[in-house]
Amino acid sequence: FEALYCYDKGTVVEKDDSKCDFPYGLEFLQFLKAEFGDDFSFGTSGYPIGHPTSEDPIKDIGYLKKKVDAGADFVLCQGVFDLQTFKDFYKRCREQHNIDVPIIPAVYAINSYAVLKNLMNFCKVVPPNYLASMERYQNDEEKITNYSIKYVSDLITALLKDTEISIPGVHVSCFNNLTLVRQVFEKLDFADLKVCQRE
Numbered sequence: 149f150e151a152l153y154c155y156d157k158g159t160v161v162e163k164d165d166s167k168c169d170f171p172y173g174l175e176f177l178q179f180l181k182a183e184f185g186d187d188f189s190f191g192t193s194g195y196p197i198g199h200p201t202s203e204d205p206i207k208d209i210g211y212l213k214k215k216v217d218a219g220a221d222f223v224l225c226q227g228v229f230d231l232q233t234f235k236d237f238y239k240r241c242r243e244q245h246n247i248d249v250p251i252i253p254a255v256y257a258i259n260s261y262a263v264l265k266n267l268m269n270f271c272k273v274v275p276p277n278y279l280a281s282m283e284r285y286q287n288d289e290e291k292i293t294n295y296s297i298k299y300v301s302d303l304i305t306a307l308l309k310d311t312e313i314s315i316p317g318v319h320v321s322c323f324n325n326l327t328l329v330r331q332v333f334e335k336l337d338f339a340d341l342k343v344c345q346r347e
Contacts (some may be wrong), residue, residue: 159317174215181219192220194251196228196237197273206240213245221249227273228253231306238313253307254319257300259293261286291330296329301335308341 173192180190190268192215198205212223223241228234234253241247258264264282268274278299285292304318322329 179220191222191224194223194225209245216247221252225253228255229275250316252325254321255300257320257322258331259296259328272343297331300332
């Protein structure tokens with residue numbers, strides 16, 4: 149969103165966000181709220197380990213609070229790879245910044261090492277243990293797929309069952325691979341998972 153008007157038909161026409169119409173998410177959100185008011189529900193990005201260009205993930209939450217105060221209805225967290233990192237972020241949002249809108253973790257279902265490497269070019273979210281396993285299986289499609297399915301389904305289960313956080317659900321990013329998402333869902337025991345209706 150921050151660089152929305154830096155693109156033309158998917159091609160980057162301006163790499164310097166500061167020269168774009170909306171260099172920051174807050175400005176874009178303020179524009180949308182002014183133009184459309186309550187006609188739409190607006191979400192905003194959250195970064196449990198910090199925005200890719202930020203050196204201080206704790207300070208980032210202050211910027212997130214400004215976006216929520218400007219009218220964001222929910223927070224969609226980018227690249228959640230482990231439970232504890234998300235929990236720490238969630239608690240700081242709630243306890244230190246009084247962010248009270250739903251906070252939704254987004255997990256990545258990936259069965260390609262090349263996709264993972266591309267992801268790492270623009271975000272710093274991949275934990276060493278996950279990266280090591282993906283590297284180990286990079287030339288074996290079946291093994292990397294099975295690893296990803298188990299990793300993601302286990303993470304979703306942990307997020308939804310944890311009693312210290314209350315989330316309305318989990319967003320699964322699949323990079324246009326819906327078959328992989330279906331395989332992840334088939335691994336989940338929905339009867340054992342509790343998804344709250346509203347925080």
